[in-house]
Structure formats: structure tokens, C-alpha cells
Amino acid sequence: MKLENQVVSLELAKKLKDLGFKQESLFYWQLGLQIPYLVRAKSSNCCSAYTVAELGEMLPLNIDGFDLQIWREKGKESWDIAYNTDSGNLKIMPWEQSDTEADARAKMLIYLKTNNLI
Numbered sequence: 364m365k366l367e368n369q370v371v372s373l374e375l376a377k378k379l380k381d382l383g384f385k386q387e388s389l390f391y392w393q394l395g396l397q398i399p400y401l402v403r404a405k406s407s408n409c410c411s412a413y414t415v416a417e418l419g420e421m422l423p424l425n426i427d428g429f430d431l432q433i434w435r436e437k438g439k440e441s442w443d444i445a446y447n448t449d450s451g452n453l454k455i456m457p458w459e460q461s462d463t464e465a466d467a468r469a470k471m472l473i474y475l476k477t478n479n480l481i
Contacts, residue, residue, distance in 0.1 A: 365393070366390070367464050368413050368415060368465075369414055369415060369463075369465060369473040370390055370412040370415075370465055371411075371412060371413045371418065371465045371466060371468075371469040372463075372466050372469075373392045373410075373412075373455045374430075375466055375469040375470065375473070376392050376411060376412055376469075377392075377411070377474065378469075378473055379410070379411065379424065379469060379473065380410040380411065382473065382476045382477065383476075384411070384413045384421070384472070384476070386405070386409070386410060387411065387445070388411035388412060388413045388414065389403070389404075389414055389415050389417065390403060390414065391403075391404070391405050391409035391410065391411055391412055392407075392409060392410050392411075393406070393408065394408045394409060394410065404426075408424050413467065413469070414465065414467065415465045418465060418468035418469060419471065421472055421474070422468060422472060422475075422479060423459055423464045424444050425446075425476055426475075426480060428445060428448065429446035429448055430447055431444070432444070432445055432447045433464065433468070434439055435464070435469065440462060441460050441461060441462055441467075442460065442461055442462070442463065442464045442466075442467040443458060443459070443460050443467065444458075444459045444460075444467045444468060444470070444471045445458045445459070452481070459471045459474065461470075465472065472473060
């Protein structure tokens with residue numbers, strides 16, 4: 364699997380940075396070039412390229428009794444993420460979906476932050 368598929372996309376990484384998420388990660392998107400690329404050393408012109416694991420540490424496991432659930436249905440190319448109860452009732456918040464697990468997790472973090480849920 365390509366490293367680019369294991370970290371958040373550049374577009375979502377920029378949104379997370381703009382929302383004030385701490386810029387500490389294993390990898391960074393180097394900005395200011397025609398083609399952004401992943402680096403290991405942080406500089407002033409970078410934003411965190413959070414890994415799936417790092418994003419998992421940032422997401423709350425539970426919000427008001429609703430548990431975090433992440434899944435990929437057999438035969439589908441996309442990842443889904445939502446907060447759910449044991450009864451199967453989804454909390455009223457977006458059901459985020461993306462081609463990569465990292466981007467699905469990042470989209471949910473962005474939603475939670477912009478709606479003051481974290």
C-alpha cells in the first residue's frame with residue numbers, strides 16, 4: 364500500500380491545520396512546491412500528514428453515549444465512519460465517507476471541531 368493512502372490527504376491536512384489541530388505527526392506534507400510531497404522532518408512550510416493511527420488517537424471513542432464506528436463494507440471501495448448506539452441508532456451528525464480510512468477519519472474530526480463537539 365502506498366504511503367499516500369495511509370495518511371490524510373493534503374487538502375484535509377490543511378483544513379485540520381487551519382482548525383488548530385496540533386502539528387505533530389510522523390509525516391508532513393511539504394508545501395510551497397508544485398507537487399507536495401511527504402517528508403519526515405517538520406519545517407515552517409509543512410502541515411501534518413496524520414496517519415490512520417494518529418487520527419484514531421485524536422477521535423473520541425464516545426460522544427454523549429454514542430460509540431465511534433469505522434467500517435468498510437465488503438466489495439466497496441470506500442470507508443465509513445459514524446457515531447452509533449448499540450441499538451443501531453445513528454447520532455445526528457454526518458456519516459462521513461471517503462476512499463481512504465485516513466480521510467474518513469479526518470472528515471469526522473473536522474466535523475466534530477467545527478461543531479464544537481471536541
